[in-house]
Amino acid sequence: MSSPLTLDALRILDAIDRRKSFAAAAEELYRVPSAVSYTINKLEDDLGIKLFDRSKRKAELTAVGRLVLDQGRQILTASEELTVLARQAAGGWEAELRICVDSALGFDAVYDLIGQFQALQPRTEIRLMEEVLTGTWDALNSQRCDLVIGAAGEPPGQGFSTLPLGEVAFEFAVSIDHPLTQIPQPLSMDSIRQYPTVVVADSSRYLPTRSSGLLDGRSRIVVDSLQRKIDLQARGLGVGYLPLNLIQRELQDGTLQIIKLVDTRPAQQFCAAWHNSNRGKALAWFIERLQHMTFDSRLGLIADRPGD
Missing domain, CATH: 3.40.190.290 (D-Maltodextrin-Binding Protein; domain 2)
Structure with missing residues (x-):
C-alpha cells in the first residue's frame, strides 16, 4: 500500500507553513491556489486526519499536522541529500572518505588538509581515525579506511600504492x-x-x-x-x-x-598508502596534496617550501 505522503505533498505542506497561506504557497510553487487546496484536502481525506485548523484567519497546522510536517521536512532534506549524493557519485566524488592517521605523525597538517578539502567539496563526509603501529596497515587491509597517512614498514600484501612522507625521529x-x-x-x-x-x-x-x-x-x-x-x-x-x-x-x-642512550633508536620511515583500485576524486585530491608535503623531524608534516 503506497503512502499518500508523497514528496510533492510534503513540499506543499512545507510551503503553506512557511508562507502562512495557501495562496502564497501556490505563488511560491508556481501553481494555482485551487491545485494546492486540492492536494491538501485529498491528503487529509486519505490520511483521515485534519492537517490545518481552518477556523483561523491564517493557515495554521493542527498538532497532528505539525507532527507530519516536522517529520516530513526530514524526509525532504534526506531526499535532497540523496539527489546531491547521487550526482556527486556520478561525477566521481565519494560520499565518504575514511582517513587513518598514525598517532606518531600528529594531526595538525591533516586538519589543514581537511579544511582545504571542505572548501572544495563539502558534500563528501570525512571520517578521521587514529591508529598505532600495525593498526594503520590493518585498517587499510581490512577496508576500514581508504587512506593511511603514516604507515610504517612494508604493506601486508599486494594491491597497495604508497607515497613516502619522510622519517620520524x-x-x-x-x-x-x-x-x-x-x-x-x-x-x-x-x-x-x-x-x-x-x-x-x-x-x-x-x-x-x-x-x-x-x-x-x-x-x-x-x-x-x-x-x-x-x-x-x-x-x-x-x-x-x-x-x-x-x-x-x-x-x-x-x-x-x-636523555641520550648508548643504544639509540633509528628514525622510522613513514608513508601514505591506499588501495590501487580506489579511483575516487576525494582520495586523488588528498594524494595530490600529500605529494607536495614532507615530514620535518621537529615540525611534523609540512608543505614543501618553494624551490625544494
Whole structure:
C-alpha cells in the first residue's frame, strides 16, 4: 500500500507553513491556489486526519499536522541529500572518505588538509581515525579506511600504492626532575632498567601486532595512544622513546628532557598508502596534496617550501 505522503505533498505542506497561506504557497510553487487546496484536502481525506485548523484567519497546522510536517521536512532534506549524493557519485566524488592517521605523525597538517578539502567539496563526509603501529596497515587491509597517512614498514600484501612522507625521529625522554637526568650520559640499558617504560599498545585487530619502545625485563605501563604516553612520561611515571615532533611543547616548557642512550633508536620511515583500485576524486585530491608535503623531524608534516 503506497503512502499518500508523497514528496510533492510534503513540499506543499512545507510551503503553506512557511508562507502562512495557501495562496502564497501556490505563488511560491508556481501553481494555482485551487491545485494546492486540492492536494491538501485529498491528503487529509486519505490520511483521515485534519492537517490545518481552518477556523483561523491564517493557515495554521493542527498538532497532528505539525507532527507530519516536522517529520516530513526530514524526509525532504534526506531526499535532497540523496539527489546531491547521487550526482556527486556520478561525477566521481565519494560520499565518504575514511582517513587513518598514525598517532606518531600528529594531526595538525591533516586538519589543514581537511579544511582545504571542505572548501572544495563539502558534500563528501570525512571520517578521521587514529591508529598505532600495525593498526594503520590493518585498517587499510581490512577496508576500514581508504587512506593511511603514516604507515610504517612494508604493506601486508599486494594491491597497495604508497607515497613516502619522510622519517620520524624518536628520542628517549623523561620528566625534567626524573633521577635519570642526574646521571652522566649516554646511559646504558642497565641504568634505565629499574624504571617503568610506557608502551603504546598496537591497535591492529587482525594483522600480527608489535610493540614500540619495549625494553626487556622492565615493568610496563601500557596505554592506547601516544598522547597518554607523553602525559605519563611528563609526570615522571615512566620513561621511553617519543616522536620528537610531538614533544616540542614539553621540551620548550621544561616538562620533558631528552636523555641520550648508548643504544639509540633509528628514525622510522613513514608513508601514505591506499588501495590501487580506489579511483575516487576525494582520495586523488588528498594524494595530490600529500605529494607536495614532507615530514620535518621537529615540525611534523609540512608543505614543501618553494624551490625544494
